[in-house]
Amino acid sequence: MYDNQPRTVRPDTLPEVIARYLTAHRAHDTAAAVAAFTHDATVIDDGNIYEGTEAIGKWLDRSATEFTYTIHLTGAQQTDPARYIATHHLEGDFPGGTIDLRYQFTLRDGLIERLVIDP
DSSP: OOOSOOEEEOGGGSOHHHHHHHHHHHTTOHHHHHTTEEEEEEEEETTEEEEHHHHHHHHHHHHHHHOOEEEEEEEEEEEETTEEEEEEEEEESSTTSEEEEEEEEEEETTEEEEEEEEO
16 A cells, blocks of 8 residues: 555644654653653754664753744655654744754654654
8 A cells, every 4th residue: 555655644643652742842841752752763853863762852952942933733644654754834043944844753663763854
């Protein structure tokens, strides 16, 4: 059924762990956000790689305080049973002021194993 071509899904049908992470991230709740990841998870954001929950927690803390911004989920796709893309629109005091970012999630055992964030 899947051929690695993303298919659009309703944002409210994203897996619970992704919804939980996104809610915690928006609320700057680092502990709850980190709890959504596997212990050996990887996050790639802005050309940087964060491996393991300790590094991911530090990244979340930094990203929560570096800039002030609003974030809105604008779309969702599923690539295969374990891979989802959540597209967000951000507006804030970061360079450029607005950006659309794709949060590409890979799940394993009900948790986030990998997150890649890119435009």
